[in-house]
Amino acid sequence: GAATGKKSAVDPTLDWAIATNPPSLFSAFYFGTEGSMMFSLTTHHILQPGVFGQPTTGPEAAVSSWKAVTPTKYVYRVKPGIRFSDGTTLTAADVAFSLNVHRNKKTGSKMFSFFSNVRSVGAKGNTVTVLLFKPDSKWQFTPAASPALVYSKADYAKKGAAFGTPSGLPVGTGPYKWVEYAPNSRVVLERNTFWKGVKYPWDRIVFSLIPDANARLLAVQSGQIDGTFAIPGNDIPLWVKAPNMKFGSFNSGGWRGFSIDVEDGPFKDVNVRRAIAYSLDKASITEGLTSSRGQVLEGLPPLLFIRGLLPKAEVDAALKKVPTYPYSVDKAKAELAKSAYPKGFSTTLNVPNGCVPCLLLAQVLQQGTSKIGINVKLNMMPGPQRFQVILDHKPNLGLQVLGQGPDSPHPMDKPDLLYRSERAAPGFENSANYKNAQVDKWIDESLASSDLKVAARNALKIMTVVNRDVPYIPIFSIPGAFAVKPGWGFKSSLGPFYYNQMWLSHLVAK
Amino acid sequence: MLPESPPQEATPAEGAAERKRRRWLARYVARRLLILIPLVFLVSVAAFTLTHAAPGGPIATLLENAPTSPEQIEAIKEKYKLGDPLPVQYWDWISGVAQGDFGRSILTNETVLNEITSRLWVTLSLNIAGIALAILVGVPLGVLAALRRGRFLDRALVTISVFFMSTPVFALGLFALYLFGFRAGLFPLFGPGEGLVDRIHHLALPAIVLGLAGMGFTMRLTRAAMLEQFDMDYVAFARARGLGSFHVTSRYAFRNALIPVTTAAGLLFTGLLTGSVLVETVFGLPGLGTLLVSAVTGGDFTMVQGLLLFIAAWIILVNIAVDVLYVFIDPRVEFDKARG
Amino acid sequence: MATRDSSLLDVRGLELEVVAGAMRKTLVAGVDLRLERGETIAIVGESGSGKSLSARAIVGLLPTGVVARAGQVIFDGRDMLQESPREVARVRGSSISMIFQDPFTMLNPLLRCSKHIEEVLKIRVDNPITNRAEARREALARLVEVGITDPTAADRYPFQLSGGMRQRVGLAAALAGDPAVLIADEPSTALDVTTQAEILDLLKDVQQKRGMGLILITHDLRVAFSVAHRVYVLYAGSLVEVSTSAALEHEPLHPYTLGLLLSEPAADRRLDRLVAIDGSVPGPDEVAERCSFASRCEWVTDACLAGKPTLSTLEGERETACVRIGEIRSEMSAAHLGAKRLVVVTPLEHRTRDENAILRATGVSKVFVGRAGNEVHALRNVSIEVGLNESVGLVGESGSGKTTFGRCVVGLETATSGMIDVGGIRSEDYSTLTREQRTAIRKTVQIVFQDPYSSLDRTETVGAALREALVVNGFPRDGVKRRIAELLELVGLPAGYARRRPAALSGGERQRVSIARTLVVEPKLIVCDEPVSALDVSVQAQILNLFRDLKDEFGLSYLFVTHDLAVVRQVADRVYVLYQGAVVEEGPTEQVLDRPQHDYTRRLIASIPRSAV
Amino acid sequence: MVAPASDATTTKWFVRRISLRRVPPIFMTMSVIVVGLIVFLAIFGSLIEPNDPFQQDLLDTSAPPSPEHWLGTDPLGRDILSRIIAGADSAIIGPFIVAFTGLLAGSGFGILSGYMGGTADMVIQRLVDFMFALPGLLIAIVIVGVVGGGYWLAVLVLSILNVAGGVRLIRGAALEQRALPYVEAARTLGVPRWRIMYLHIWRNISPIVFANAALDFALALVALSSLSYLGLGSQPGEAEWGRMLSENQSLLFSNPAGVLAPALAIVFFATSVTIIGDWIYDRFSYGGRTGR
Numbered sequence A: 001g002a003a004t005g006k007k008s009a010v011d012p013t014l015d016w017a018i019a020t021n022p023p024s025l026f027s028a029f030y031f032g033t034e035g036s037m038m039f040s041l042t043t044h045h046i047l048q049p050g051v052f053g054q055p056t057t058g059p060e061a062a063v064s065s066w067k068a069v070t071p072t073k074y075v076y077r078v079k080p081g082i083r084f085s086d087g088t089t090l091t092a093a094d095v096a097f098s099l100n101v102h103r104n105k106k107t108g109s110k111m112f113s114f115f116s117n118v119r120s121v122g123a124k125g126n127t128v129t130v131l132l133f134k135p136d137s138k139w140q141f142t143p144a145a146s147p148a149l150v151y152s153k154a155d156y157a158k159k160g161a162a163f164g165t166p167s168g169l170p171v172g173t174g175p176y177k178w179v180e181y182a183p184n185s186r187v188v189l190e191r192n193t194f195w196k197g198v199k200y201p202w203d204r205i206v207f208s209l210i211p212d213a214n215a216r217l218l219a220v221q222s223g224q225i226d227g228t229f230a231i232p233g234n235d236i237p238l239w240v241k242a243p244n245m246k247f248g249s250f251n252s253g254g255w256r257g258f259s260i261d262v263e264d265g266p267f268k269d270v271n272v273r274r275a276i277a278y279s280l281d282k283a284s285i286t287e288g289l290t291s292s293r294g295q296v297l298e299g300l301p302p303l304l305f306i307r308g309l310l311p312k313a314e315v316d317a318a319l320k321k322v323p324t325y326p327y328s329v330d331k332a333k334a335e336l337a338k339s340a341y342p343k344g345f346s347t348t349l350n351v352p353n354g355c356v357p358c359l360l361l362a363q364v365l366q367q368g369t370s371k372i373g374i375n376v377k378l379n380m381m382p383g384p385q386r387f388q389v390i391l392d393h394k395p396n397l398g399l400q401v402l403g404q405g406p407d408s409p410h411p412m413d414k415p416d417l418l419y420r421s422e423r424a425a426p427g428f429e430n431s432a433n434y435k436n437a438q439v440d441k442w443i444d445e446s447l448a449s450s451d452l453k454v455a456a457r458n459a460l461k462i463m464t465v466v467n468r469d470v471p472y473i474p475i476f477s478i479p480g481a482f483a484v485k486p487g488w489g490f491k492s493s494l495g496p497f498y499y500n501q502m503w504l505s506h507l508v509a510k
Numbered sequence B: 001m002l003p004e005s006p007p008q009e010a011t012p013a014e015g016a017a018e019r020k021r022r023r024w025l026a027r028y029v030a031r032r033l034l035i036l037i038p039l040v041f042l043v044s045v046a047a048f049t050l051t052h053a054a055p056g057g058p059i060a061t062l063l064e065n066a067p068t069s070p071e072q073i074e075a076i077k078e079k080y081k082l083g084d085p086l087p088v089q090y091w092d093w094i095s096g097v098a099q100g101d102f103g104r105s106i107l108t109n110e111t112v113l114n115e116i117t118s119r120l121w122v123t124l125s126l127n128i129a130g131i132a133l134a135i136l137v138g139v140p141l142g143v144l145a146a147l148r149r150g151r152f153l154d155r156a157l158v159t160i161s162v163f164f165m166s167t168p169v170f171a172l173g174l175f176a177l178y179l180f181g182f183r184a185g186l187f188p189l190f191g192p193g194e195g196l197v198d199r200i201h202h203l204a205l206p207a208i209v210l211g212l213a214g215m216g217f218t219m220r221l222t223r224a225a226m227l228e229q230f231d232m233d234y235v236a237f238a239r240a241r242g243l244g245s246f247h248v249t250s251r252y253a254f255r256n257a258l259i260p261v262t263t264a265a266g267l268l269f270t271g272l273l274t275g276s277v278l279v280e281t282v283f284g285l286p287g288l289g290t291l292l293v294s295a296v297t298g299g300d301f302t303m304v305q306g307l308l309l310f311i312a313a314w315i316i317l318v319n320i321a322v323d324v325l326y327v328f329i330d331p332r333v334e335f336d337k338a339r340g
Numbered sequence C: 001m002a003t004r005d006s007s008l009l010d011v012r013g014l015e016l017e018v019v020a021g022a023m024r025k026t027l028v029a030g031v032d033l034r035l036e037r038g039e040t041i042a043i044v045g046e047s048g049s050g051k052s053l054s055a056r057a058i059v060g061l062l063p064t065g066v067v068a069r070a071g072q073v074i075f076d077g078r079d080m081l082q083e084s085p086r087e088v089a090r091v092r093g094s095s096i097s098m099i100f101q102d103p104f105t106m107l108n109p110l111l112r113c114s115k116h117i118e119e120v121l122k123i124r125v126d127n128p129i130t131n132r133a134e135a136r137r138e139a140l141a142r143l144v145e146v147g148i149t150d151p152t153a154a155d156r157y158p159f160q161l162s163g164g165m166r167q168r169v170g171l172a173a174a175l176a177g178d179p180a181v182l183i184a185d186e187p188s189t190a191l192d193v194t195t196q197a198e199i200l201d202l203l204k205d206v207q208q209k210r211g212m213g214l215i216l217i218t219h220d221l222r223v224a225f226s227v228a229h230r231v232y233v234l235y236a237g238s239l240v241e242v243s244t245s246a247a248l249e250h251e252p253l254h255p256y257t258l259g260l261l262l263s264e265p266a267a268d269r270r271l272d273r274l275v276a277i278d279g280s281v282p283g284p285d286e287v288a289e290r291c292s293f294a295s296r297c298e299w300v301t302d303a304c305l306a307g308k309p310t311l312s313t314l315e316g317e318r319e320t321a322c323v324r325i326g327e328i329r330s331e332m333s334a335a336h337l338g339a340k341r342l343v344v345v346t347p348l349e350h351r352t353r354d355e356n357a358i359l360r361a362t363g364v365s366k367v368f369v370g371r372a373g374n375e376v377h378a379l380r381n382v383s384i385e386v387g388l389n390e391s392v393g394l395v396g397e398s399g400s401g402k403t404t405f406g407r408c409v410v411g412l413e414t415a416t417s418g419m420i421d422v423g424g425i426r427s428e429d430y431s432t433l434t435r436e437q438r439t440a441i442r443k444t445v446q447i448v449f450q451d452p453y454s455s456l457d458r459t460e461t462v463g464a465a466l467r468e469a470l471v472v473n474g475f476p477r478d479g480v481k482r483r484i485a486e487l488l489e490l491v492g493l494p495a496g497y498a499r500r501r502p503a504a505l506s507g508g509e510r511q512r513v514s515i516a517r518t519l520v521v522e523p524k525l526i527v528c529d530e531p532v533s534a535l536d537v538s539v540q541a542q543i544l545n546l547f548r549d550l551k552d553e554f555g556l557s558y559l560f561v562t563h564d565l566a567v568v569r570q571v572a573d574r575v576y577v578l579y580q581g582a583v584v585e586e587g588p589t590e591q592v593l594d595r596p597q598h599d600y601t602r603r604l605i606a607s608i609p610r611s612a613v
Numbered sequence D: 001m002v003a004p005a006s007d008a009t010t011t012k013w014f015v016r017r018i019s020l021r022r023v024p025p026i027f028m029t030m031s032v033i034v035v036g037l038i039v040f041l042a043i044f045g046s047l048i049e050p051n052d053p054f055q056q057d058l059l060d061t062s063a064p065p066s067p068e069h070w071l072g073t074d075p076l077g078r079d080i081l082s083r084i085i086a087g088a089d090s091a092i093i094g095p096f097i098v099a100f101t102g103l104l105a106g107s108g109f110g111i112l113s114g115y116m117g118g119t120a121d122m123v124i125q126r127l128v129d130f131m132f133a134l135p136g137l138l139i140a141i142v143i144v145g146v147v148g149g150g151y152w153l154a155v156l157v158l159s160i161l162n163v164a165g166g167v168r169l170i171r172g173a174a175l176e177q178r179a180l181p182y183v184e185a186a187r188t189l190g191v192p193r194w195r196i197m198y199l200h201i202w203r204n205i206s207p208i209v210f211a212n213a214a215l216d217f218a219l220a221l222v223a224l225s226s227l228s229y230l231g232l233g234s235q236p237g238e239a240e241w242g243r244m245l246s247e248n249q250s251l252l253f254s255n256p257a258g259v260l261a262p263a264l265a266i267v268f269f270a271t272s273v274t275i276i277g278d279w280i281y282d283r284f285s286y287g288g289r290t291g292r
């Protein structure tokens, strides 16, 4: 681990704790916030994500300008003079390559599906041209997200299969460069001498792996670690109370809750689904599991991005029309009475072991529904197996406990994933098998139009429609959290996509 | 522990006997080593079928928490040859193994072999330290208890051993972590450490926990074996001939007591191996144990298969080593073995 | 006692008890021993009388839990019981040494033979030999002294040697410290008859050569007489008589000793009835306040029960604990002489070809195949015949195949080749027999085993054991209870014993029960595998008598397996002598024992211990 | 040995050698009290639980010990003390099944194999020796983890792997008995085989069998709790001591008593059962005594 003992503020080394061993330093194989958080320090994204992930051409963007020539043709102009840590210069070819590498089946990239609508990516001179099959306003965000980290084509060719492994540290364009990668203990960064932008106070950044949450907490409290983002949702109550450290939380834009297969047995009956919705005391669940750092969700998608796009008054007005299911056992019973199962029934809920928040949420559900006679048997299974069930849409979807972060700030991000009729099929994640032509139309319309306000408004309409049918029961928004040593903090509050941003620039150390 | 080497003026006949014994030993070891092959093969089949019998599959693992699409699933099937029929897959895997290629971890994309070798030292040092503790402390204490048979010290030691024997390692670990790591602050609470000294510091507590668990066993076993010995005629006869109590205890009782204790060594090894899974989990150490657990719970099948093979080989080799050691300790073994 | 102070070893009023928690049990109640330089004394007594413990007390090697309650063990002026353990340890080996009964457990299995001697040479008090080579040379010399001339034996491990060899090595090791006193605890009991004699001779001769004091512990008066100058007779933890061997053999002065002598089955002539001491040995505590033998003594009066008699000295250094010796002495000697004069029973003339022989075995061979394929030829072409109501002895040293043959007959082993005919049924291979045939054979032949302690199921009562035997053999359930009583009656046990468990029975009683069990099926032939060799002499006689009575009463036939020629003489009409699995001689008992033809038989007979005088 | 306590299948082969030799009465009484108490809790626990062990209180999660929650609450606000009490039964049932199957199969195959000998014996022996060398818990971890089965799968796996030790031990004992005259006498008297095997021999070796079963029980308890500590086997939310440890581990430093109490329960229970087993063996076994 980290250097032990207390350290003075002028320490040129930043000790940051991570919770999971980084499987690779090549983003293709490391899709996750912790990875992106590190990548963002060593590598430019094509575009610089704003607080809400909106694409900008700021100092940390690899391109100086971009525009959608047509709804299916995007052109990006690469900045001159950006140097990799090996001294070579970033070219349009590199940028194109960085996108194509994920599209290449041989790579087996985890971000393949970001490009399912991409016809081609080409480079000419200092411009990169992306052609889409059909208009997709979601695309604009992709260059500002993890799929858009820029790599050196030559470097990749040179390192081949070893690229991203300890023996093949990629070269990057960011303020820092990889110097050590020990998958089971730590990752070390040092200054990239070719970096031209602002210099941050730390010469060296050490990401120490501390898998055990307790140990992490103690490490921060004891000052062995300067800070960490790795705070398990279920432990937040613990960390909030913990002394000699500073805890902060923010809205991660993610949601936690359940999906209900509208085509499966008792759940076909909308009254049953509503009964379940009523039976859950969202407020106290949020209090208990997140110490109210998360926000109670009455519907999907989370409002975070929509509020960013529309005036408050308009949103609130729209929300009035959205049906909600405030906690009430009586209402729940009443709903159930209307259904074909007035006495209730039994069902099983698959729980991915390893996901503690899911487990807790599942148990809460168990308790809630038991009050109205629906008894839920929890069925632990390895995470992947559970995920396979969702992908296969079999054996039985029934209830599923879900937790998702935002893939993009587009208002249709989750609706597209969860509500689309054609996605109620094997290989997709519409685990409620929700089908609604009207909703599909709104989604398509939103994606087609380049005006996000349209999407935002449609999202509110969709929420209204969907909430009647209750295919999903969101409980709370997943709080993002950080802990740093006393006196430290972040200038501006972190946004949902902090990990794709130069988060270091907000960190203030005394 | 070796039986006395034949004295200088050994007659040719004796020399021949010794040579014969050595030849026999060599053949014996060779025979035992041959068993390795079919056993490991069995294990490989078992491991493969187990992992592939499990619902779900690598694909899910590969996709987990990344947005998905049918094309992507196709891509992965292609990359990991998941389309092929099982026998073919098995053949690909096992023939790879034969050439030392255990495949790549599905979770981390690192080669299984690298993962194992990079974490081996943790588990290995834990086990070696644990075994050392279990033997170097447990055996003498066992002897001591036997010598003080029925007295307070004996009772105390026996209690301790029963306690350690029936205490789950993870519970022991948690106690230790809380008391010595957190309360007393004597030991670091996480991680394997950097550099030799630091590493020793980091691994000390888990190793001790593991060792204590083993110690209860060795101690009890030694005590019982020693007590058995003290009832033996030859021990009394040795005393009757005026041999000092130390001599009698060490050369008569102890050396004979070693025989059952040695047989237990194999069990001790496998036991501690299992124990280290729990200890590593408690102390959050990047060893084979945690690797196995994460592979199992994370559905990292290539890793599980690789680990199972590795562990099987480990256990079999240890058992063989014990058998051989046994031959050196007990001259009668050769004859028994000759009888079957 | 003028000589007392000068004597080499002097044990006075030794009392031993075992302490387990609150309960304390006396094991030895007052033993006095005196050993002069160059003298051999014997401690004689039945098993459990406290011989071994007394001996162990002398060398300070009492088993855990056993302690000396009172007494002194004085060796050159010091009381060993008072000395510190390390002092006693110093004395041990170099001044007083000891060898044990069982050669198979006496040596360290992990040490080569010579080492056992060398290590003593290295540590002995006077001129220890530290040089390795020298010590080894000395060790080899010592082995020669005990008759092991083959130098390769020195480097063998104990398990590679025969019992006799081991006992010799043990002796050499015990003598390595050149002790002034050697205690030998039943040194020959576990060995073959022939080897027994050798070991005893060896002891005698070593003792004479070295002029050391020897304490021989034995349960066999004959052995005692043959080796010792003086004999101490121990009964129920206390001495009943002390005397020179000659005098004692000529005239025992304690009823118990007399009883022992009389119940010794004589090897040289056949008595038509053995004199047995009925009852069994009491525990020391039961007889703390009276003559320990009173319960079994035919001359008992109130005087004997008044208090614990102590040894009183008579003429010629003879000591006896019998208070009535004055009054009964003449009666006793009369009885003694009477026994000597008992007529020899004329043997029933021996039918060569018995038409209705109950057992006819011809050319039986048995080969045991070890797992690695090594063969042991336990029986080689053995032909044995047992006539109706005939008792046939089967003698031979250990390993000669006696037991194996017996087991083949009852079907516990299957002969490799040859023919066995039991009551007209070919039974060499049980697996081929029909259910009826098996039942028939079972009802014809049964077996009694050697070890009385394991031949009954500890967990069930005598009654249950008999009941099971009866029921499985189709005896009507209603009659069972009565039948059990009868059977016990037959073997001389009160019916009440049916409720007892084996643990509550003495060795003799257990053996009676196992005999009763065989009688359940009213067999015609009983195979007796050393049925008395685990019993004390006094009890032995009872059982032998019982066998005879049953034979006469039911016209039983016996196949009597034993290594004890005296026993054979008493029970067998005809004898087969087995040697290494083959019959080497066969004939009427007298003929074989008195005019042996085969020289192995001669050796056997020569090995019977005879008094030194 | 169990190997160390972590491994369920291996150690008890040594029960014979290992047994304490004269268990001190104090231990015995204490052990009986502990076991009695836990059995009592398993039966009547629901009556004396201060709170409903499954009642969540999301507004009072991870609370430190207090008058209403003596051992505090877990991350879902459930009363830890009540959960420990409620955990007693699952601490008994699973281990009991494992021990009992071990006892039955052990006696069944062990005596058969030891008494009959021949090829059956050969096969059984080979099989048993192989299984005996396996690290049972490790295998249980893999199987239960990969297949994703629950508590009962864990119990099943352990029961199967556990049989080996029993068979091996009992076979040895039966082999000894078989050679004894009382058995041969029964054979020559025509007592049926099964009766000899399962009446006489079994009765004579029963102390070993029971001592072994006790040890099985303790080791199974340890193994099962180890499994659920790793999140395998027992169901989430179930009041199971091992699982409670892992579910509450995050509270280790804020509420040590609450986290470690279940561990203590396991330790005491396992230790007591082991001691009782030893006592049974010492008290009732006929073999291995001084004198006769």
Ligand SMILES: Nc1ncnc2c1ncn2[C@@H]1O[C@H](COP(=O)(O)OP(=O)(O)OP(=O)(O)O)[C@@H](O)[C@H]1O
Residues within 6 Å of the ligand: C018, C027, C045, C046, C047, C048, C049, C050, C051, C052, C053, C054, C063, C064, C065, C066, C219, D290, D291
């Ligand atoms: N360690 C012991 N603890 C308790 N009692 C014992 C112990 N050793 C022997 N005894 C008892 O002391 C009595 C005398 O034992 P001892 O061995 O001296 O008899 P013995 O004369 O040698 O008999 P044997 O001829 O069978 O050797 C016996 O009743 C025996 O049961």
Ligand SMILES: Nc1ncnc2c1ncn2[C@@H]1O[C@H](COP(=O)(O)OP(=O)(O)OP(=O)(O)O)[C@@H](O)[C@H]1O
Residues within 6 Å of the ligand: C368, C369, C376, C377, C378, C396, C397, C398, C399, C400, C401, C402, C403, C404, C405, C563
């Ligand atoms: N089950 C067996 N397996 C192998 N060898 C055996 C077996 N039983 C007996 N033997 C061998 O057969 C030979 C004869 O044994 P047996 O017991 O018949 O001799 P014995 O005359 O009864 O000896 P003892 O007088 O000591 O009882 C011995 O060498 C013995 O080692």
Ligand SMILES: [Mg+2]
Residues within 6 Å of the ligand: C051, C052, C053, C185, C186
């Ligand atoms: Mg004795």
Ligand SMILES: [Mg+2]
Residues within 6 Å of the ligand: C402, C403, C404, C529, C530
């Ligand atoms: Mg015999």
